[in-house]
Amino acid sequence: MPKETAGGLLHIDLSALASNWRTLRDNAGGAEAAAVVKADAYGTGIEQAVPALARAGCRTFFVAHLSEAIRVRAVGPDATIYVLNGLFPGTSPVYVEHKLRPVLGSFEEIEEWAAFCRSQGQKREAAIHVDTGMNRLGLTVAHGLTLKDRAECTDFEVALLMSHFVSAEESDNPLNIRQIESFKAVRETLPGVRASLANSSGIFLKEKPHFDLVRPGYALYGGNPTPDHDNPMSAVVNLEARIVQLRWVEENGTVGYNARWLALGRRRIATLSVGYADGYPRSASARGKSGEELLAGMVVVAGRLCPFAGNVSMDLITVDVTDVPEKDIQRGDTVTMIGGSLDLDEVGRRAGTIGYEILTNLGRRYARSYRGKQG
Structure with a gap:
């Protein structure tokens, strides 16, 4: 939309986005830094954000929906792409067609992916999600501890074991420690499998639960991952x-x-x-x-x-x-x-919500401009 005719002007700084990714990578203790680009890269645009992050060195991306993953693949031909919201029935061929990896969060999903891999005669990569406290998606910890004995898990490559923090932005919340310990227990039963727990705020916890890969999202786009301290991120x-x-x-x-x-x-x-x-x-x-x-x-x-x-x-x-x-x-x-x-957090506070919602609701009637290299 031409800026002269638009009611709102949305400016997105891709250089700041890349800088934020490097800051998060440098705080990840040697773990690989991925990027969460769901919800149209938190409202900033998948087609612009993914190439900028890839040029900065990011190689692994997470999205929520299969449709988002296909868009990431179109601009990230060499990227590793995980789909967080699980494996919908009958969608396995789409993952293979676009070289995508599902995040499996139930035995039903594991069984379906394993059966598909057997039918293809080829082991395909997938992540397994273990729920350590969110009670939203993922296997229970008790079920996670049995993964090593599940025959289905030999029919595909378990490329990543992951979980998700409930309250990592609350650095002193005792639930963080409980989740870390539960995740460690499951990880120890799967030697050789890469592990990922930390989101944006998790990267900055004093326990340093970085494991092999961290998955920042909100902080990439300028949100404060350390609400009790100054924001280490640049505005995007x-x-x-x-x-x-x-x-x-x-x-x-x-x-x-x-x-x-x-x-x-x-x-x-x-x-x-x-x-x-x-x-x-x-x-x-x-x-x-x-x-x-x-x-x-x-x-x-x-x-x-x-x-x-x-x-x-x-x-x-x-x-x-x-x-x-x-x-x-x-x-x-x-x-x-x-x-x-x-900033995002202040705008969210004044609206009685969070900066995440402000970002992901950014409308399509704005005239968008991008600073920094794109494409």
């Missing part, structure tokens, strides 16, 4: 919105749907051409009175933080810009919605 995403209109609202006037925001005194309102249809969460709405400290969205206008005023609507957001000198703001200007002091 910057989002700007265009001002459609400026108006004055008189004292006791209301703004937005359901009249949830009240002007105490005369206030100047900027209307932005972005809304929840563009992926900006409605939960960032400001409901109250002007001047109140609200946990709601903010934007940067001419270098000043300005609060939302009223509900986020489908295509528009209203902002109180009274404190911005009139000479510094006009129709058609852009304001910063993500960037600078409004």
Whole structure:
């Protein structure tokens, strides 16, 4: 979309993305650093992010869906690609066609993959997922301890044993230790099989549970993997919105749907051409009175933080810009919605959600621009 006609401008820094991968690799204690590029590379674009990461040295990628894996293969012909969400019945031929690896999380999936490999007369690679505490996907630890005795596991190559942290961003959570110990117990029964446990935050735990491969996701795109400390990652995403209109609202006037925001005194309102249809969460709405400290969205206008005023609507957001000198703001200007002091985690906090959701909801109506080498 041409930037001149777009309501929002999304800037993605591929050099920062590559730099973040190198930072995570350097903190992984010699383990291989993969990259999680599910959800369209966390909203930044698989077709742009994967080549940038590959040029930085990344060789292994994880996605959630088979359709995403096929897209990664198209731009990563030599990559190792794992599909996290398991093996859907009857899809084994698609994995082989595109040289993909399923992550098997149940005996049913293991049996189906093994039977397919037998029918082909060739051992194919797959990962096995053991659940150490999430209770979401994967074999139980008790079942994982029996893998060495399962005949089906000799019909294919177990290329990776993996699990997933529940609360790695909480560095002192005792569940981290329990998960590490459970994972170690299963790993010891499968000598020679590569192992992976650490996500972005797991890389930075003092226990250093790096094993053979780490799987960063959120941190690659600028999210803070160490919430109790300064963010070691560089910003990758910057989002700007265009001002459609400026108006004055008189004292006791209301703004937005359901009249949830009240002007105490005369206030100047900027209307932005972005809304929840563009992926900006409605939960960032400001409901109250002007001047109140609200946990709601903010934007940067001419270098000043300005609060939302009223509900986020489908295509528009209203902002109180009274404190911005009139000479510094006009129709058609852009304001910063993500960037600078409004990093992903702060934007998520103000919307009552997490930066992950902000990233992965980035809409397709934005004009996208990429900095750094791509393709």
